[in-house]
Amino acid sequence: MHLLSYLIFIPIVAALVILAMPARLSNAFRAVSLTVNILQLLVLLAIVLNFKISAGYQLIEKTPWITMNLGAWGELRAEYFVALDGLSFPLVALSVFIMFIATVSSWTIEQNRKGYFVLLLTLNGAILGSFCALDFLLFYVFFEFMLLPMYFLIGIWGGPKREYASIKFFLYTLLGSIFILIVLVGLYLSTKTPGQADLVHTFNVLYMQDPANLISGSALALDSNSYLGPYSFRLWAFLLLFVGFIIKLPAVPFHTWLPDAHVEAPTPISVILAALLLKFGGYGLLRFAYPIFPDGAIYFSWLVGFIGLLSIIYGALNAMASKDLKRLIAYSSVSHMGFVLLGIASATVEGITGAVYQMFSHGIISAMLFLIAGVLYDRTHDRLIENYSGLATKMKGYTAFVLIAFFASMGLPGFAGFIGEVLVLFGAFQSKFINGLIPSWMALAATFGLLLGAGYYLWTIQRMFYGLFSVKNYLGNLADLDSREYSLLIPLALAALVFGILPQLLLNYINPFAAEFVIRWFAPETLIP
């Protein structure tokens, strides 16, 4: 069937096709890109039909990739190993959907379309590849491969401070991935393929997750007694993976690249950044850091929870103080991704389910928020909140969608954001009684974040949309949404509603994964002393 390979390689092949086309066919590039998105949606449909709702990996494709003799150190084996489970399935579906939205939203790009769409399609393939890969090396390659297209997309098509923002983004995320690489090198040399007579070092994540496959006596084995300063190597490895992924998430104090990158990036790229790239933080923790080093996760659970809480509160306070609409949305992302971290830290079924659900719902809602910010910026080239007032009187359709997006984002019941956040809070409250990983005051304090969220959104609505109509620094006629913008916002708004009213649609997939995850690595009876 090779459904996942189609999903990953259709955009990459299309990027090569565009590269070979002459630059004057500038309208054709959009068409090719849109065709790719439609093909991907069809493949996604086939995947949905083939995906059975149960725990476990499906649609597995596995072929040897690199096999190399390391002499006395055995053999190195990396595979092209892709599959979906309850964690990656919602994120893959989200990616295909968001990439479609991003292409349509890129319709107005005028400057150097050829380069733009080549990079966009490469990014598309790399994102899907990273979500599907179950070989750590393959994941890492796709993961790194996202950085370059993103760097150029922000650096060439971005706003006035794009050069600073793009290099900051690149350096920050590269630092994160180097942390991951450090662990990767140590980890594969400590892992052997089970059932092989010879020593075969593997990058297979599923093998890495089973401590029985760690070579006894290696620095990262369970019985390892290698220490560096206060912590054992396993704890250090967890910390490195943790920091590597929360840079991407991003969590306070590693979040400072995000507002810059978001503010300077063109609208479609902001959408991809917020809706998809941030998800690799949570995904990486749930796929790699937690299952491979559960002992580290338990040891540092307080820290993880606290950083989550810090992000929730600090992000929300920053959002409240932001003068720029896009910056406000960027900080609200930091705040919402804090919930993901808190849910993961709780290591309860509710918390994990909530974290994955929150990633999905934030993907949809943040895409909507950035599109909304883009609509205004397209018209006036000004994003300062204080320069607007009474927009509701002139732009009725726009105001309606802003209200939907803001309410969805602040976690109003009935919207997708509510489900994720409430599940996370359930998990966080229960953690104390189930496994004792995070104290209940953190859960209590996190609820305060919801309140702050309502605060900055309502205040923004009041400042920008109510009152007498006035727009500073802009004299033209402020047009309401056009049909292309409606076609972007309606599907997103519908998705936010559908997944808020019928959460079972998604929970069916996520819940078996979360249950298995908790039973296998964080079973309560093994945790409570």
Added chain:
Amino acid sequence: MGLNNQLDSIYESLGYVWPELILTFSILVVLTTGLIFKEKSHVTFVLSGIALAVALIPVLITWPQQPVSLFSNMLRVDDFAAFFKVLFLIGGLLTLTITGKKKEAAEFHLLILAVVLGACLLVMSMNFVMVLLALELISLSSYLLVGFSFDRKSAEGSLKYFLFGTVATAVMIYGLSLLYGLAGTLDFSSSPFIDSLMRTQSPLLLVSCLLILAGFLFKMAAVPLHLWAPDVYEAAPTAVVAFLSVVPKLAGMAVLIKLVLSFYLFGQSVYLWPEMIAAVSIASILVGNLSALVQTNPKRMLAYSSVAQSGFMLVGLTTLQLEGIHFAIFYGAIFLLMNFLVFAVLTYYEKHGDINSVNSLSGLGRLSWFPAFSMLIGMVALTGLPPTAGFTAKLLIFSSLWSSYQETHSMILIALFLVGLLNTVVSLFFYLKIPYFLFIKEAPVGVTIKSSGFSNLLHLVLVIALIYLFLQPDLLMGWINRITFVL
């Protein structure tokens, strides 16, 4: 041994050194044809190209080569030497292709051949006298090559290189004389040499070994003997820089590997060789990368980058194990490709104007995307990011370092591991500077750029090689894995 026997042995040995004979012969031919066709530079260009290509044939057809000692233990042919010879010959060929028109072309081509010849002899040497002769052949020829722009600046660079180089050689000879006194023989592969080193307790042994290694660290441009690199790179013609940053560096590395293995005495040495190399490696990586950060001249920047890259090559050697050295050789081979790619694009841009500052490259990538794209791939490979073989090479040498750490639990190795990998982030900042100016800055009005089919083809070949070796590193590693070391 009678004279007859000696003559017989020399005659037999000649059968093993075909590549060197071909190179020597072609140097003479190029010299004489250069005198005849003074104005026609392409004649000697073609001749030397053919010579390098033909010299590759005997190396490749005798692979795999059983180790054979030649000329009463002066030289030895083996797989290790053969692999490096292939790299040198390819390096020479690539240099010729990116050179373009030159004044005094015959001499230029002759000197390139002479450096390649010296490098080939150097990797085969088993005797310190031979090492010295081969090294001087490389050095003298490269001093001249640096001056080949025939202007004040390049004369200055040439002189600087000469002064630094002769001092390094003098220091090395001093070390050699000390070591000769201690060991009683100059054949560093022989058992009397090893035996006497094992018996020697004198701290003078360490001093003499370090003085000898200094000569090769100079050739590799590793810290603390890197000071010549930026000035020389800036002054020399770009094609020569490409050549000098690869061929003598790899030759220096090859001898360094042989000598350090010999000094290490299979782990019997009382001196901490792995730790010392690790210290040089850390220093090279740090100094190279941090100094490169502030450079605005692309060639100066690449000089510091080459200092850092030497540090990375030494990482494989710190393990002093077969596998680690294999990976160091792999890194060297990949370095040849990525460095030449970068310099090939630089010489291409040089044809359109000055490249004394990255500013002059502004926006060129927007005018013609392919050369700039090749530059990007080269820089990404030098940084060590996927999807290029530069990533694979870094992954492998750091894997060997980690394995070595697990065996020895030496703290400096873990420090090198962390410094090396974290420096990727630092290096990205300056490696990306050139692509940043090429793509993100706007080109000044009126700048045009001619697309050239031939150089595009060359770039394409190197780009494909770098990506292909990322996807299938076993292709090259399988070859390198067969290299064994016998002392």
